[in-house]
Amino acid sequence: MPLVSMRQLLDEAAKGAYGVGAFNVNNMEQIQAIMEAARETKSPAIVQASRGARSYSQDRFLYHLMLAATELYPEIPTVLHLDHGNSVETCKSAIAMGFTSVMMDGSLMPDGKTPSTFEYNVKATREVVETAHSKGITVEGEIGCLGGIEDGHGAGLDGLSHLTDPEQAVEFVRETGVDALAIAIGTSHGAYKFTSKPTGETLKMDRLLEIHRRLPNTHLVMHGSSSVPKDLQDIINQYGGKLKPTWGVPIEEIQLGIKNGVRKINVDTDNRLAITGAIRKVFWEKPEEFDPRSYLKPARDAMKKVVAQRMTQFGQAGHAGDYAPISLEAMAKRYQQHLTA
Numbered sequence: 001m002p003l004v005s006m007r008q009l010l011d012e013a014a015k016g017a018y019g020v021g022a023f024n025v026n027n028m029e030q031i032q033a034i035m036e037a038a039r040e041t042k043s044p045a046i047v048q049a050s051r052g053a054r055s056y057s058q059d060r061f062l063y064h065l066m067l068a069a070t071e072l073y074p075e076i077p078t079v080l081h082l083d084h085g086n087s088v089e090t091c092k093s094a095i096a097m098g099f100t101s102v103m104m105d106g107s108l109m110p111d112g113k114t115p116s117t118f119e120y121n122v123k124a125t126r127e128v129v130e131t132a133h134s135k136g137i138t139v140e141g142e143i144g145c146l147g148g149i150e151d152g153h154g155a156g157l158d159g160l161s162h163l164t165d166p167e168q169a170v171e172f173v174r175e176t177g178v179d180a181l182a183i184a185i186g187t188s189h190g191a192y193k194f195t196s197k198p199t200g201e202t203l204k205m206d207r208l209l210e211i212h213r214r215l216p217n218t219h220l221v222m223h224g225s226s227s228v229p230k231d232l233q234d235i236i237n238q239y240g241g242k243l244k245p246t247w248g249v250p251i252e253e254i255q256l257g258i259k260n261g262v263r264k265i266n267v268d269t270d271n272r273l274a275i276t277g278a279i280r281k282v283f284w285e286k287p288e289e290f291d292p293r294s295y296l297k298p299a300r301d302a303m304k305k306v307v308a309q310r311m312t313q314f315g316q317a318g319h320a321g322d323y324a325p326i327s328l329e330a331m332a333k334r335y336q337q338h339l340t341a
């Protein structure tokens with residue numbers, strides 16, 4: 001099947017009361033890891049690329065790897081999503097290339113660093129929604145600012161300084177017509193999310209519940225939601241790495257989110273840790289090796305294991321065959337009818 005709209009995946013996830021992991025990629029091995037995990041667990045798949053990934057890979061390469069994925073894994077409904085588009089132009093270029101979903105992150109200015117105004121965010125996101133929906137493409141928006149920096153994108157704030165205001169979230173969804181909404185509830189990008197196991201003081205799940213209560217039909221997105229498990233940190237440090245102790249978002253908190261409107265969960269750091277740990281282990285144990293496959297294959301396997309585990313924990317496992325894909329043309333018609341209704 002061709003790449004499908006993210007809106008359809010998230011609508012199905014809402015029906016089935018489960019979440020869908022969105023995993024970041026930069027190269028072939030990462031795409032293969034996700035697709036293999038999806039096949040093994042019979043899961044729908046969201047593959048996402050940031051601006052950094054698009055420039056690293058030359059996004060034409062990435063796009064064609066994704067076409068290969070749809071040919072080789074025809075039973076898996078697969079989305080190609082732009083993570084943190086910084087401007088209307090960036091989103092439009094992703095749409096032109098064939099992404100089936102884009103995030104317009106208007107919570108920051110186009111520099112990807114400076115927190116924006118609500119008015120700017122609404123205007124930029126609304127413009128992306130108009131272009132995207134006319135082609136059946138999904139749009140994720142963001143209100144409030146995530147902590148940390150990811151691929152050079154982020155205000156570098158701590159996770160608590162720009163939490164999502166529930167009332168503004170309602171207004172934002174009404175004004176923009178976004179399909180999915182990323183919210184700031186204390187999470188951050190990168191490995192160093194929390195300096196101890198998060199509590200209600202640092203990870204504001206009550207805020208999420210309040211937003212869901214006011215927006216029961218909006219698909220919520222949790223960013224910066226790697227769990228940063230200790231065993232993955234330990235492998236890196238055991239084989240010469242130097243990670244400082246750190247805590248991510250516990251799986252049980254994500255599962256609580258999924259019970260309360262969270263349909264998309266962004267995971268990147270856990271896969272980075274798994275890949276790096278596997279490569280370090282080979283370098284440490286077999287310093288005579290120099291065939292890249294000798295470490296890229298274990299790296300790919302390690303990422304696949306993490307992705308399959310998350311797909312199971314988020315509840316998407318077993319749901320790949322639940323539905324037939326709706327074409328982007330049909331999605332465009334649905335948006336049109338909805339708007340004229």
Ligand SMILES: [Zn+2]
Nearest residue numbers: 189223224266
């Ligand atoms: Zn993010």
